[in-house]
Amino acid sequence: MTYDVIIIGAGVVGASIARELAKYKIKVAVLEKDNDVGNETSNANSAIIHSGYDPECGSLKAKLNVLGNAMFDTLCKELDVKFKRIGSITLALDDNDVKTLKELQIRATKNGVETSILSREELLKIEPHISNNVKAGLLANTAGIIDPFNFCVHLMENAVDNGVELYLNTKVVKIVKENDTFIINDKFKAKMVINCAGLFSDEINEMINPKSFEIIPRKGEYLVLDHFDDDFVKHTLFLVPSIKGKGVLISPTSSNNYLIGPSAEVCLKDDKDTDKMTIEQIKKTAMLMVDNIPFNQVIHTFAGIRPTPANHDFIIEEIKTKNFINVAGIESPGFVSSPAIAKMVVEDFIINRYHYELKKDFNPYVRPYLHINELPFEKRKEIVDRNKDYGEIICKCEKVSKGEIIDCLNRSVPPHSIKALKKRLRVGFGKCQGGMCQSYALHILANYYHKDINEIPYDSLDSYILLDELKGAKD
Amino acid sequence: MKTYDLVIIGGGSAGLAAALEAKKEGVDNLIILEKEPYLGGILQQCIHNGFGLVQFKEQLSGPEYAQRYIDLVNENHIPYLLETMVYEITKDKEIYYTNKQDGVCCIKARAIIMATGCIERTAGAIQLEGARVSGIMTAGLAQKYMNIEGYMVGKKVFILGSGDIGLIMARRCMLEGAKVLGVAEIMPYSNGLNRNIVQCLNDFDIPLYLSHTVKKVVGKDRVEKIIIAKVDDKMNYIPGSEKEFDCDTLILSVGLIPYNPLLEKLNIALNPKTKGVNVNQDYESEFEGIFSCGNSLHVHDLVDYVSKEATLAAKGAVKYLKNNKQEEKVYKTVAGRGINYVLPQQFSYQKDSKIDFKFRVSKPFKACSIVIKNNDSVVRIIKKLYLLPAEMEIISLDMNAITNPSDLVFEIKEDF
Ligand SMILES: Cc1cc2nc3c(=O)[nH]c(=O)nc-3n(C[C@H](O)[C@H](O)[C@H](O)COP(=O)(O)OP(=O)(O)OC[C@H]3O[C@@H](n4cnc5c(N)ncnc54)[C@H](O)[C@@H]3O)c2cc1C
Numbered sequence: 039m040t041y042d043v044i045i046i047g048a049g050v051v052g053a054s055i056a057r058e059l060a061k062y063k064i065k066v067a068v069l070e071k072d073n074d075v076g077n078e079t080s081n082a083n084s085a086i087i088h089s090g091y092d093p094e095c096g097s098l099k100a101k102l103n104v105l106g107n108a109m110f111d112t113l114c115k116e117l118d119v120k121f122k123r124i125g126s127i128t129l130a131l132d133d134n135d136v137k138t139l140k141e142l143q144i145r146a147t148k149n150g151v152e153t154s155i156l157s158r159e160e161l162l163k164i165e166p167h168i169s170n171n172v173k174a175g176l177l178a179n180t181a182g183i184i185d186p187f188n189f190c191v192h193l194m195e196n197a198v199d200n201g202v203e204l205y206l207n208t209k210v211v212k213i214v215k216e217n218d219t220f221i222i223n224d225k226f227k228a229k230m231v232i233n234c235a236g237l238f239s240d241e242i243n244e245m246i247n248p249k250s251f252e253i254i255p256r257k258g259e260y261l262v263l264d265h266f267d268d269d270f271v272k273h274t275l276f277l278v279p280s281i282k283g284k285g286v287l288i289s290p291t292s293s294n295n296y297l298i299g300p301s302a303e304v305c306l307k308d309d310k311d312t313d314k315m316t317i318e319q320i321k322k323t324a325m326l327m328v329d330n331i332p333f334n335q336v337i338h339t340f341a342g343i344r345p346t347p348a349n350h351d352f353i354i355e356e357i358k359t360k361n362f363i364n365v366a367g368i369e370s371p372g373f374v375s376s377p378a379i380a381k382m383v384v385e386d387f388i389i390n391r392y393h394y395e396l397k398k399d400f401n402p403y404v405r406p407y408l409h410i411n412e413l414p415f416e417k418r419k420e421i422v423d424r425n426k427d428y429g430e431i432i433c434k435c436e437k438v439s440k441g442e443i444i445d446c447l448n449r450s451v452p453p454h455s456i457k458a459l460k461k462r463l464r465v466g467f468g469k470c471q472g473g474m475c476q477s478y479a480l481h482i483l484a485n486y487y488h489k490d491i492n493e494i495p496y497d498s499l500d501s502y503i504l505l506d507e508l509k510g511a512k513d
Numbered sequence: 514m515k516t517y518d519l520v521i522i523g524g525g526s527a528g529l530a531a532a533l534e535a536k537k538e539g540v541d542n543l544i545i546l547e548k549e550p551y552l553g554g555i556l557q558q559c560i561h562n563g564f565g566l567v568q569f570k571e572q573l574s575g576p577e578y579a580q581r582y583i584d585l586v587n588e589n590h591i592p593y594l595l596e597t598m599v600y601e602i603t604k605d606k607e608i609y610y611t612n613k614q615d616g617v618c619c620i621k622a623r624a625i626i627m628a629t630g631c632i633e634r635t636a637g638a639i640q641l642e643g644a645r646v647s648g649i650m651t652a653g654l655a656q657k658y659m660n661i662e663g664y665m666v667g668k669k670v671f672i673l674g675s676g677d678i679g680l681i682m683a684r685r686c687m688l689e690g691a692k693v694l695g696v697a698e699i700m701p702y703s704n705g706l707n708r709n710i711v712q713c714l715n716d717f718d719i720p721l722y723l724s725h726t727v728k729k730v731v732g733k734d735r736v737e738k739i740i741i742a743k744v745d746d747k748m749n750y751i752p753g754s755e756k757e758f759d760c761d762t763l764i765l766s767v768g769l770i771p772y773n774p775l776l777e778k779l780n781i782a783l784n785p786k787t788k789g790v791n792v793n794q795d796y797e798s799e800f801e802g803i804f805s806c807g808n809s810l811h812v813h814d815l816v817d818y819v820s821k822e823a824t825l826a827a828k829g830a831v832k833y834l835k836n837n838k839q840e841e842k843v844y845k846t847v848a849g850r851g852i853n854y855v856l857p858q859q860f861s862y863q864k865d866s867k868i869d870f871k872f873r874v875s876k877p878f879k880a881c882s883i884v885i886k887n888n889d890s891v892v893r894i895i896k897k898l899y900l901l902p903a904e905m906e907i908i909s910l911d912m913n914a915i916t917n918p919s920d921l922v923f924e925i926k927e928d929f
C-alpha cells in the first residue's frame with residue numbers, strides 16, 4: 039500500500055488536510071486509531087468559530103484563526119454542516135474588566151477583527167438574561183457556532199468521495215524511513231507523512247525525530263442543557279479572561295441546546311472523567327454571567343482534552359526528517375483555524391515543493407443530507423410518500439427517522455457504532471439519552487452490516503453493549 | 514382533515530383503560546396512537562409478577578395484565594395505529610403523526626388524552642462522575658434488552674438507585690447467572706416498594722448501601738470498576754468511606770420523569786414537583802379538552818392505579834365532549850408540610866361527589882397523621898403507622914364533608 043501522502047489522525051485537522059489534498063492529483067491515505075473520525079479532541083470542545091480577537095498579535099493562532107473564520111460560510115455550504123454566525127460577547131464584571139475590554143478591542147483591531155463595546159443597557163436589549171454583575175461587553179459579530187461532529191465527518195466523507203482512502207482502527211505504532219520512503223506499521227508506505235495526531239502528536243513525532251516538543255493534556259469539562267427555550271441565550275457569552283472566569287462560556291449550540299463550560303485542569307491523555315466539584319465550579323462561574331440558569335435541564339456532562347503545546351502556539355513545521363510534517367499542539371482556536379491550517383500545510387509543504395496538479399473533477403459538495411424533522415409538512419409528506427423509511431421515527435427525542443439512518447449508512451464514512459450514529463444524526467442525544475431508541479438503532483446497524491445486535495459496539499471495537507443471548511430467548 | 518371525537522396518545526396501560534372507558538360511555542369516533550410496534554407500553558417488558566392485585570385481585574405479570582386490556586380493546590373494535598409517533602400537537606387540537614404506512618398525517622380531535630408514559634433519568638441528568646464508557650445503562654433499557662431482545666447485559670453488575678425497576682433488575686440479573694454486587698442509594702431510605710426490597714435484594718443476599726452513591730466510574734472501553742462513597746446529610750462524600758467494586762455494568766435506577774415533550778412545546782406549565790401538567794379532578798389540563806393521566810401525569814408505582822386514573826380522565830373527556838361542563842368556582846390543593854405534591858392541583862366543589870386526592874410524602878414518616886385542612890378548619894385526619902415517598906397515597910374525600918368550600922391544604926403531623 040503505497041501513497042504519496044499519509045495523514046496520521048482523522049481529527050478536524052487531519053480531515054481538513056485530507057479534503058484539501060483531495061483537490062489535487064495525489065494518492066492520500068488517512069490512518070486513524072479510533073473506530074470513527076473526529077473522535078478525540080475534535081469530538082469534545084466548545085465548537086465556537088471564534089472571531090479571532092483573542093490570540094496574541096502576530097502568533098500563528100491569530101493569523102490562522104482569522105483566515106479560518108472567513109472560510110466557514112463556503113465550507114459549510116459545500117459540506118452541508120450546520121453553522122450560524124451568532125456573534126460572541128465577552129462580558130466585563132467590574133471596572134478592571136472594562137479596562138481589559140478596551141485592551142482586547144485594540145488587539146482585535148490589530149488582528150483584523152471588527153468589534154464593538156456595548157454598555158449594560160445595550161447588552162440587555164440583546165441578552166435580557168445577563169446577570170446584575172455585568173457592566174459591559176465586547177461584541178464580535180463574526181463568531182459562530184458549528185456542529186463539530188458533522189464538520190469532521192463531512193470533511194472526511196467529501197475527501198473519500200474524491201479519492202482519499204480512510205483506515206479506521208489503525209493505530210500508528212511504528213514509523214521508519216528507508217531511502218525516501220516512510221514505512222508505517224510495516225505496512226503503509228508514503229513519500230510524505232503529516233502528523234495530525236492531536237494529543238499524541240508528540241509520541242508520533244518521537245517515532246522518527248528527536249523530542250522537539252511536548253503536549254500537555256489539559257481537560258475541559260462541560261454541561262449540556264436540553265432545548266428548553268429558544269431565547270435563553272442568543273450569543274456565545276464569555277467572561278473577560280481573569281482569575282474569576284478561566285474561560286467558561288455559555289453558548290447555544292448548532293442543535294439548539296446550550297453548552298456551559300469548559301474548566302481547565304492538567305490531566306492524563308486518556309482521562310475524560312467528569313467530576314462533581316469541577317461541574318459545580320463551572321455552574322458557579324456561569325452564574326456570574328447569566329441569571330436563573332435552569333440546571334435541572336442538564337442532559338449530559340462530558341470532558342474534552344486540549345493538546346496544549348508548551349510554547350502555547352500551533353506547531354506547524356518540518357523538524358529534522360524531510361517530508362515529515364508536524365501539525366501539532368492544535369489547541370483552541372484549532373477548530374476554527376483548521377481550514378486555514380490545511381491550506382497552509384498543503385500549499386507550503388506539498389504543492390510548492392512537488393507541484394501536483396489540481397483535479398478537474400473535484401466535487402466540493404457532499405450529497406445533501408435530509409433532516410426530515412426540519413421540513414414543512416407538505417415537503418415532509420412528499421418525501422415520506424416516496425420512501426416510507428422517512429416515516430418511521432427511531433429517535434423520539436430528536437425525531438430522527440430510519441430513512442436518515444439508512445442514508446448515513448450508505449455514505450463513504452458510515453457509522454459503525456452507536457456513538458458514531460449519535461454524532462452524525464443525534465440519535466440518542468436527547469433527553470432520554472438513548473433509553474428509548476438504542477435497541478432500535480442496534481437493529482438497524484446490525485441489519486446493515488449483517489451482524490448480530492451484540493456485535494455492534496457503543497464506540498471502540500472493545501466497547502460492547504450486549505453479551506450473549508439468554509438461553510431460550512429466541513424460542 | 515379527518516376529525517375524531519377523542520384521540521388517545523400512547524397505548525400503554527393508561528391509554529388502553531382510557532379508550533375502553535370512553536367507548537363504554539358511548540364515544541365511538543376515537544383512536545389510539547402508539548409509537549411502539551405493540552400496545553401495552555412499559556408493561557410488556559415487566560415479565561415479573563405483581564400486577565393486577567387491585568384491579569383483578571390476582572397476581573399477573575406485566576404482559577398478562579396488558580393483554581387483558583388489549584383483548585378488550587380488540588373485542589370493542591377500538592381502532593389503534595402502531596409504530597405511529599405523534600410529533601406535534603397544537604392548541605387547536607390538530608395532531609401530527611408519522612408512520613411507515615400513512616407517511617405523515619394531520620388529524621383533528623375534539624378532545625385529547627395524553628397517556629405518553631415516562632422516561633428514565635439518565636447518567637447525564639444525575640451528572641454521574643467518572644468515565645463515559647459502555648456498560649452504563651438505565652434499568653428500563655437493561656430490562657428491555659433482557660426481556661424483549663433476549664440478551665444478557667453484563668456479568669458483574671452494580672446498581673445505582675433503589676427504584677423499583679433497579680430492584681427488579683437486580684433479581685433478574687441474578688436469575689440469569691450474573692453477579693449483582695450491590696445497590697447504592699443516595700437517600701437514607703429506599704425508593705422502592707418494600708416488597709421489592711425483600712423479594713429482590715434480601716432473598717438474594719444483595720447488599721443495599723443506603724446513603725451511598727457512585728463517586729466514580731472507571732474504565733477504558735467498558736466499565737471496569739466503580740467506586741462508591743457514603744454521603745452526609747448535605748450529600749457531600751464522607752472521606753474514607755469509599756468502596757471499590759470490579760464490575761462490567763452499572764445499571765441506573767435513579768428516577769422516572771413524566772414524558773411530555775408534546776405539551777412542553779405548547780408552552781404549557783409543567784408542575785415542578787410532578788413534572789407533569791396541572792390538572793383538575795377531571796384530569797383536564799389548563800388547555801380545554803386536553804387531558805392527562807398515567808405516568809405522563811405523575812409517576813405511579815402500581816399499574817392498577819394507572820388504569821383507574823385513566824378511567825377518570827376518560828370520564829372527564831366524555832363530560833367535556835358532551836358539553837356537560839358548568840362554570841364552577843375552582844379551588845386549589847396545597848402541598849403542606851411533609852407533602853411533596855397533591856393531585857389534582859385544582860378542583861371544583863360539587864355536592865354529593867367524591868374526589869380521589871393523590872399525594873406522596875417528601876420523606877418517610879412513622880406514626881403520623883395526614884391532616885386535610887380547609888380555611889384553617891380540619892376536614893379530615895387519618896392516622897398512619899408509616900408513610901413512604903415510594904408509595905403513592907390516595908384519599909377519597911366526600912365533598913359533603915366540606916361545608917364551606919375553599920382551597921385544601923394537605924400536611925403531615927408527626928404523633929409522639
Ligand atoms: C475544552 C476544549 C474547548 C475547545 N474549544 C474550541 C473552540 O471553541 N473553538 C475552536 O476553534 N477550537 C476549540 N478547541 C480546540 C479544538 O477542539 C482543537 O484544536 C481541534 O479539535 C484539534 O484537532 P486535531 O485534529 O488536531 O486533534 P484531534 O481531534 O485530537 O485528532 C487527532 C486524531 O489523531 C488520532 N490519533 C492519535 N494517535 C494516533 C495514532 N497513534 N495512530 C492513529 N491515529 C492517532 C486520534 O484518534 C484523533 O482522531 C477546544 C478544545 C478543547 C479541548
Ligand SMILES: Cc1cc2nc3c(=O)[nH]c(=O)nc-3n(C[C@H](O)[C@H](O)[C@H](O)COP(=O)(O)OP(=O)(O)OC[C@H]3O[C@@H](n4cnc5c(N)ncnc54)[C@H](O)[C@@H]3O)c2cc1C
Pocket residue numbers: 522523524525526527528546547548549553554555556559562563564565597598599600628629630631653656677678681775806807808809812813814815816817819
Ligand atoms: C420497570 C417497571 C416495573 C414496574 N413494576 C410494577 C409492578 O410490579 N406492579 C405494578 O403494579 N406496577 C408496576 N410498574 C408501574 C406500572 O406498570 C406503570 O406505571 C404503568 O404501566 C404506566 O402506564 P402508562 O400507560 O402511564 O405508561 P406506559 O406504559 O409507558 O405507556 C405510554 C405509551 O405511550 C407511548 N407514547 C409515548 N409518546 C408517544 C408519542 N409521541 N406518540 C405515540 N405514542 C407515544 C409509549 O410508546 C408507551 O407505549 C412498573 C413500571 C415500570 C416502568
